[in-house]
Amino acid sequence: MSRYIATRAIRGAHAIVGEAASMLDKALSEKGADTPVSFPNTAYYLPLILGMTGREITKVGDLQSVVEQAKGLLHPVPPDRRWTPYLGETLDSGMATLLAEETIMALRFIYGLQPELMPGFALAGGTAFTSPDNGSGPSADGHLNGPIDDIQLRSWGIQLVDGRMPGFAAIVGCAKTNEVAVKIVRELQRRNILTFLSGNVNGRSIIHQLKEEGVELGYDTYTVPFGTDTESAIYALGFAVRSALTFGGMKGGQARNILLYNKNRVFAFVLALGEVDDLKYATAAGAINFGFPVIADTIIPEILPTGVTTYEHVVSMPFNEIEGADDLERAERLVQKCIEIRGVKVRVTEVPVPVPYGSAFEGEVVRKTDMRVEFGGKHSRAFEYLLMADLDEIEDGKIELVGPAFDDVPDQGAMDLGIIVKVAGRKMEKDFEPVLERQIHYFVNGASGIQHIGQRDIAWIRISHAAAEKGFNVKHFGEILHARFHAEFGSIVDKVQVTILTEPALHAEWLAKARQAYEERNVRIGSMTDESVDTFYSCTLCQSFAPNHVCMISPERLGLCGAYNWLDCKASYQINPTGPNQPIKKQTNLDPVKGYYSGVNEFALSASHQQVQEVSMYSIMENPMTACGCFECIAMVIPETNGIMVLSREDTSMSPAGMTFSTLAGMAGGGLQTPGIMGHGKFYILSPKFISADGGFKRVVWMSSILKEQMAEQLKEVAIREGDPDLIEKIADERVCTDVEGLVAYLAEKNHPAPNMPPIF
Amino acid sequence: MTVEIPIEKWAAKVREVTLGATAAQGGTRTRTVTVGGEGTLPFLSHEGSLPHSPALALEVRDRKPDDWSPLLYRAWGEAMDDPGDWAKAAEAAGADLIYLVFSSTMADGRPNTGENARSVVRKVLGATGLPLAVIGPGQAELDNELIVPAAEEAKGERVMLGICEDKNYRTIVASAMANDHLVQSKTPMDVNLSKQLVILIHDMGMPLERIIMDPTTGALGYGIEYGYSVMERLRLAALQGDTMTQQPMLVNPGEEAWKVKESKVGEGVPAVWGDWERRALAWESVTATTLLLSGADVLILRHPETLKRIRSVLDGLRAPA
Incomplete structure (x- = not known):
């Protein structure tokens, strides 16, 4: 905690609590203890005080205990020469400040000083004030909004809870120029973020700025002017408290729960524009109690370690030092930064392309004759490469085409293309790159009239005449990817920037970079054990x-369907923490050879509804892993050979077991453990952990030829790893025999190692 | 010879959920309905506690539906012309609960509106003292548009709002939280999906005591065995102590049974199928009875005669041995 901030906040708190106390004394003597106090149109009394203390304030006299409590939260200003942590003291001071500010606002209502008068100002929808005392009558003109009423709270609250409204911004102070003020508000509106305005710098408020620029303020524009003083920012926190009371089912006085609710569910932040004085520091300290971070556009000490807030507490972004061509771009960046710091998620619901989009178009084929242009395939080279970037490094939604579009390519011609996707996110991990990159195939395919095949540097994309005529161009690949990554992977991706490369030199340069990355990824997954x-x-x-x-999916044993490896599951869990991929702590390694882990056994017992007691990760003979029905392969012991056969789903022929795949599938599936038979993923065959407890790959005496062909290269390497480079030759397939007698004879002829290995059972 | 009846001991029980609020509880219902609380499998009263009878609801629409079976039009008659009258008739027919469903369009073909939803809810609340479920037409956007104002209108009545589904639950849950209602959480016949949606709704801050789960079912001959097995497994998991499966279960045999050919069509079917009305009622009744046996806590029905029959099935099954 910065001592400077602590000092200023504590000093500010002392001053404002003192002011509240003297105002209260004045009100007690002038108006009397029994004078009613309330905010208009709310059932929550003075909401912050209700939430934090449980007190239901109805009259002036009730406020005495509140001021006393605020005083109790004050701490001495740290002396110059002492350097101790001040977080607790600062947060207390912040809370004292909020109690004092709400007290002050309540008293101002009695004196007719709230809502704040502003002659000539017209609200675009706002709280209805019927008291004639405030000089405005029931009309919405001539004053600012004051606190938000319960009806509006409920309507906005639902949108905040269901996610249509990502969060709210409390802006305090005054922007550099009117132009900047407008830009900031527009940027927030564009993202559906509710904006509350208050405060001033040397008497000038962002409310004045927006009013001068003719920006409509009020409920209708999601931009609510509370007041031109810092104290009126309390209405934002009163709103936050009422959200928790209304939607969190909390009761007044459950301060801790209310604060946690706001931290975890209400994505709000404070944006301090212009100079930050003691009272603003104190109020900001109050907001930090709610988990709302503070971003300032001036130089102030930062509090970067996380703790009370989800990410940084206080961030300074001096406006003139923000990168950008002009002030408007700086304003845009400032808003973007606020959103990142609070972890507000942006939602993109529609895919902005000129052709229909949806999963129904995924399987579409674009024939040569219907094709306008293709990328990849025989005549050109296309690649896609997704990489992780730092949050500051990229700009969300930026889609750039480097090089020419396909206008000059003759009809049915081909051109080189590179799709480079940079993603950034607080929860993004380097390991998720390939998981996300593989999605490009599905995302691009969703556009009608676009065909996508392959991945990495064997990608092959076609755009149909129909799509090109509707105006589909290569930049739209970027639009699709931006929208879909946000929609599907929003929990790990905060920013997506896409570069479409057609410029030859850069294409070559990035293709080399991509290939290097593919190779690194292969090595990485290959070396994970x-x-x-x-x-x-x-x-x-x-x-x-x-x-x-x-x-049970481990780095060396992928899911039996082949669709989920360990990294996929890890990413899937990040994206959907309540979904089907849950982490399993291995815990005690009970048997390293057979692969028994206490954590795996416990999980199996509960997730199988007490049907499976133990699972060995690496054995087909003892408690093998169960299977559903979607396994790519079936492994089965052939007793006469002392080995196993591996039958592919794509192989419809008879097997030496005397059964075809579909007959065997009934025995291997259904969630039952049947020693000697097991469903598994294709690539598991290549794993050093492939039935390693039973002797490993050397046990394979028969394998569907399609597997041998599809994985020829990798199998060769496995044979070398097993110390028998000719092993693949010694393994029979359906072209050699489909009966046991033939298989035994073949193994003897080829001198296959399995018959001479220790008995498999 | 005496036969020892084996008794299963379960670790946990189903959560109790109460629909409706009386004047004392801040609502205007004349009574409330509590479901759940089972400490054992359905109707095995010798084995564990079964504190509440399954509740029988009748479906009432905001307006006369366009595509229901003529048999249902005959059964309800003019009452269908007005949701208030219909609800009254349903109460008279012996329902425990009114399951009010909004249509996607109004009688004149225009899309349904929040204003209309409000006034229908007000009318039905005025017409009957039974607890209420308020259900959207099943199109995400329109559901939200109708349920939010309807929920406000019924504030304090502890109605059940629906239907929360995987792709659209947040708005309905939010409006239930803001107005002290319950929600119906519906997933397509899958134990894990049921569980997951309950978790997601609960994660938003909704207390588990206000969630009823709908595991979805099919009609007799149209996948009921699949639904049955899912419900059975959910209930077994609940009794074994899996807390997120311990919500009472609601299913809608009325909707399912009345959309199959056997009950919907009276002409052009084999003569051996017999009397149409008898067949249709049997279809709804057998579907509903089967679901009771698989652990349903709330059944939504359409025909008043079915309700009578199921009531008598329940009386028989719940009678002391």
């Missing part, structure tokens, strides 16, 4: 039809 992590992941996606089956 089950021993190198402490967490596996479950997958219960298939429980809808195999109710007791649960997949």
Whole structure:
């Protein structure tokens, strides 16, 4: 905690509590203790005081105890030479400040000083004041809004809770220029962020600035002017308290719960424009209690460590030092920064492309004759590369085309293309890059008239005549990716920037970079072992039809369907913490050979509804992992050979087990443990942990030829790893035999190692 | 010879959920309905406590529906012309609960409006003292547009708002929280999805005592065994102590049974199918009875005669041995 901020906040708190006390004394003597006090149109008394203290204030006399409590929260200003942490003291001072400010506003209502008068000002929808004392009558003219009424609270509250409104901004002070003030407000409105205005710098408020520029303020424009003094910012916190009382089911006095509710659910922040005085520091300290961070556009000490707020507490972004061509761009960046610091999520609901978009178009084929242009395939080279960037490094929604568009490409021609997606997010991890990159295929395919095949540097994209005629161009790939990454991966992605490359030199340069990254990723996933992590992941996606089956996914054993590896599950859990991929702590390694982990067993027992007691990760003979029905392969022991066969789903022929895949599938699936038979993913065959407890890959005596072909290169490497480079040749397939006699003879002829290995059971 | 009946001991029980609020509780209902609380499988009263009878609701629409079976028009008659009259008739027919469903359009074909939703809710609340469920037409945007004002109108009545689904639950949950209502959480026949949506709704701050889960069912002959098995597994998980499956279950056999050919169509079907009305009522009744046996706590029905039959099934099943 900055001593400077602590000093200023504590000093500010002393002053404002003192002011509240003297105002109260004055009101007690002039108006009497029994004079009623209230905010208009609310059932929550003085909401902040109600929420924080549980007191239901109805008359002036009730305020005495509030002021006493505020005084009790004050701490001495830290002396110059002492350097101790001041966070607790500062937060207390902040709370004292808020109690004092609400007291002051309540008293001002009695004196007819609230809502603040502003001659000539007209609200675009606002709280209805029927008291003639404030000089305005029931009309919305001639005064600022004052506190928000309960009806509006409920209407906005629902939108804040259901996410249509991402959060609220409390702006305090005065912007550099009128232009900047307008830009800031417009940027917030554009994102559906509710904006509350208060405060001033040397008498000039952002409210004056916006009024001069003719910006409509009021409920209708989601921009509410509270007052030109700092004290009126209390209405924003009263709003926050009432949100928790209304939507969080909390009662007055549950201060801790109310503050936590706001921290976790109300995405609000304070934007201090212009010089920050003691009272603003004190009020800001109050807001930090709610988990609302403070961003200032002037130089103030920062409080970057997190704790009370989700991310940084206080961030200074001196306006003139913000990068940008002009003040308007600086204003835009400032707003963007505020959003990042509070972790407000932006929602993009529509994919802005000139063709229909939806999953219905995913399987669409664009034939050569219907094609306007293609990227990749035989005549050109296309690649896609997604990489993680720092939050400050990229600009959300920026979509850039470097090089020519396809206008000059002849009809049905081809051109080189590179799609570079940079994503940034607080929860983004380097390991998620390939997981997200693979989504490009699905996202691009969703556009009608666009065909996408492949990935990485074998991507192949076609744009149809129909789509091109509707105005679809290469930049729209960027629009699609920006919208869809936000929509589907919003929990890990905060910013998406896309560069479409057609310029030859840059294309070549980035293709080389991408290839290097692909290689690094291959090595990374290839070098991950089950021993190198402490967490596996479950997958219960298939429980809808195999109710007791649960997949245990480790770095060296991917899901049996082949669709989920360990990294996918890790990302899936980040995106959807209540979803089908839950982390499983390995805990005690009970048997490193067979792969028994206490954490895995416990999880299996509960997720299989007490059906599966133990799971060995690496054995087909003892407590093998169960299967649903979507396995890519079935492994099954052939007793006569002392080995196993691996049958691919794509292989419809007879197998040496005397059954075809579809007959065997009934035995392997359904969530039952059947020693000697197991469903698994294709790539598990390549893993060093492939039935390693039973002797590993050397046990494979028969394998569907399609597997041999699809994974020829990798299998060669496995054979070398197993110390028998010719091993693949020694493994029979359906072209060699589909019966046991033939298989035994073939193994003897080829001298396959399995028959001479220790008995498999 | 005496036969020892084996008794299963369960670790946990289903959560109790109360619909409706009387004047003493801040509402205007003449009574409330509490469901759930089961400490064992359905109707095994010798084994554990079954404090509440499953509740039977009748579906009432905000206006006379365009596409219901002629048999239902005949059964309800003119009452269908006015949601208030319909609700009154449903109460007279013996319903525990009125399940009020908004249509997507109004009688003149224009899209339904929040204003209309408000006035229908007001009317139905005035016409009956039974607790209420207030349900949207099932199109996300329109649901939200109608349910938010309807929820406000019924503030304090502890109605059940619906339907919360995976893709659209936040607005309905928010308006239920703001107005002290309950919600119906519906997922397509999957134990984990049911559980997940309950978690998500609860994560928004909704107390579990205000969530009723709808695991979805099919009609007899149209997938009921799948739904049955999902409900059975949800209930077993609940009794075994999985807290997020311990919500009372609601299913809608009325809607399901009345959309299948066997009950909807009276002409051009084989003569061996027999009398149309008898068949249709049997379809709804057998569907509903089956669901009771799989653990349903709230059944939504359409025909008043079915309600009578299910009531008598319930009386029989719940009678002391």
